[in-house]
Amino acid sequence: MGDNNANLPPGFRFYPSDEELVVHFLHRKAALLPCHPxxxxxxxxxxxxxxxxxxxxxxxxxxxxxxxxxxxxxxTGNGFWKAMGIEEAVVTSSSNKRVGMKKYYMFYMGEASNGIKTNWIMEEYRLPDCASSSSRSSKRKSQPKADYSKWVICRVYERNGDGDDDDDGRELSCLDEIFLSLDDLDEISLPN
Structure with missing residues (x-):
């Protein structure tokens, strides 16, 4: 992890679920509450x-x-992030309540009219638009909630260029690599 994590205990790993990113990090940030760590x-x-x-x-x-x-x-300086048209709800695991939204973007090199698609993906998490229903009743009451829409949390990664769209950024285990290498049984010579 980067230099800004010097106060974390040894062995700390950061692999949050979508729900954890929204509830424990983004919601606290938008509400101006402290987040530890x-x-x-x-x-x-x-x-x-x-x-x-x-x-x-x-x-x-x-x-x-x-x-x-x-x-x-x-x-950006060399390209742009283009929405992939995919947006999904982030829900709690316990009550299936919607707590946020996740939208996917792909990075393209060049200008918008003729950009070249890359393997860089961004998942942008935002809080649900809860101020829209209350804004009809009173503009003053919705002002504090408007801050929720100002913050997003992003997860950026580069997927493998082998056409595997199911890559989640995690490495394969040794056993996974062995099983994947056994896809062509004709090349394996068995003893007589």
Whole structure:
């Protein structure tokens, strides 16, 4: 993990679920509550290309985590983040209650009209738009809740370029590699 994690105990690993990212980190950040341990940095994503996140965002394996202000501008120095059209609800495991939303983005090199698709993926987590129903009744009451929509938490990673869309950024175990290498039984010579 990066240099900003010097106060963490030995062996600390950061592999939060979607629910944990939203409930224990993003909700606390948006509500201006302290978060212990405070390991995820604030970072404006859009000046940085994804490969520049190392050393700036919280790194765990080949994934980077950071808070950012929600914005429509997703253009970096060398490309842009394009929405993949996939947005899903983040729900609690205990009550199946919706606590946030997750949207996927893919990084493209170049300009929007003729960008080249890369293997970089961003999962952007936001809190649900709970202020929309109360904004009809009273503008003053919805002002404190408007801050919730300003923060997002992002998970960025580079998936393998072998066309495997199911890669979650985790390495294969030795046994997994052995089983995957046994896909062509014709090449294995068996004793007589």
């Amino acid at each position: 405070d390991v995820i940095p604030d970072l404006e994503l859009y000046p940085y290309d994804p490969w520049e996140l190392d050393g700036k965002a919280l790194a765990e394996g080949n994934q980077w985590y950071y808070y950012s202000r929600r914005t429509q501008n997703r253009v």
